[in-house]
Amino acid sequence: MVRIIGGLVGLAFAVMALVGFISTTVGAIQEPEKPTAEHEFHKGPEELKLASNGPFGHFDNQQLQRGFQVYKEVCSACHSLKLVSFRDLQQIGYSEAEVKAIASQWAIETPAPNPETGEMATRKNLPSDRFPAPFANDIAARAANNNAVPPDLSLMTKARHDGPAYVHSLLTGYQNQPAELLRKFPDAKTPKGLHYNPYFANLNLAMAPPLTSDGQVQYTDGTKPTVNQMATDVAAFLTWTAEPKLQTRHAAGWASVLFLVIFCFLTWGAYKSVWRDTKH
Template identity: 55%
Template sequence: MIRLISIVIGLGFTLVVLIAFGTGLANVISDGQFKEATVESVFHEHAHGPEGGFSFEGVLGTWDKQQLQRGYQVYKEVCSACHSLNYVAIRDLGQLGYSEAQVKAEAASWQVPGIDPATGEATTRPGLPTDHFPSPYPNNVAAAAANNNAVPPDLSLITKARHNGTNYVYSLLTGFEEQPAELLEQFPDAKTPAGLYFNPYFANLNLAMAPPLNSDGQVTYAEGNPEPTISQMSADVAAFLTWTAEPKLVKRKQTGWAVLGFLLFATVLAYLSKIQVWSSLKKRDDD
């Protein structure tokens, strides 16, 4: 009787496992993992960073403030024409090594929305360090009208909003290319529509943004900096946008090491205290 019950229980367990396996297989198929290959699945590339990576990567990473300043220059001269940086205050540039006077000068070089005190009408005025970076468009309708019906995203948190964000920004900026001939051979209906641009690092391969960095030397760096190639400018602005999204990244790493050091010290201290306490009790028991 016991053997019969054991067999029934075993069969029941096996049935449950088979049902679970079948359900999982059905979910995988429904998720499209065994569906016919799509143009995105075949030609989409995974993001990568520049050769040598970024200075802030790894547990001992630090900011390269010269690179961040170059990245800010690229944003200001190129990206700010379409993309906002709404969540960053101009005074935060002081963290990049700019002096107080330089921050004030940078703030004054931006035109921010204001109110005419005489008429009460909307106007613009030179920025102050306390202002946030202004949006290039008054609203999303105007932004879409100027960009093929696509609203350019705010870049303040873009590297946190995208998977592998820093490398994604770098790859996207350096990834514009002509649509491969083999793509059209394999997917004849996948031709990039007029007004869009092919980029294998973008989710659906075609985006409304034209290549913003389209030639070496597009931005002129100060003497002593690397040559402003497309790759270098892309890496610099990707680093800058990593800072805007996570300005305390390096500080958090440094704090983590301090916390680990304290915990190690506390652990050793606790162990020595334990030895001291139990040694006296053991000595008393021996007596």
């Protein structure tokens, strides 16, 4: 009796699931989802070639230093790097003295209690400090950025699909709304205070174009600072902030592959040696 009841209950659930599936399918056929501007005009990131790409990828310190310069002079006004310390810059070729100078001359100082009064104050940054946030809190960030909180960039290239290419495409992708978009979706006009960018998920973002013209940053190594070059360099720098041990990981991976290849040959040789006198 219990088995019969259990079977009937299971059958009832199966019938209900089947009915739900059929009704959903019929509804989708009869009333298909209306296309949206985001679905039709959103673009995936354009391909970006960096030295760090691929299994043999490595960092180009000269490019990383240029990217850091772009971050320092352009991006740091709004975006933080809360997971990166000043002393980490030694990994991309800066000397200890240069790191000390960069830290002490950084525009925003580190909050710290006054040793005499105990009240909160600020002090010059030390190499061991992490990059200070440009805003005291989210309220201040929203007030300065059209009610949007600029995201931290430490892990940005890991947080987005094809992150380096996404960063580059976003920085170079600002444009006027296409006439076709406004014709097909007249209600999708970019709101006042936002900026159209087809590489952003909903096509409109609060961040104004940060790289507006060639020569906005003056490189010290002679590289021509075009908008495309600056976007590429800062994307490379953010690739390093997100995965500073990339080169070590690649080296460890290839060492493991080499070990496994050698181990396979040694195993095969041992097998042939042990069983060479055995008749099959």
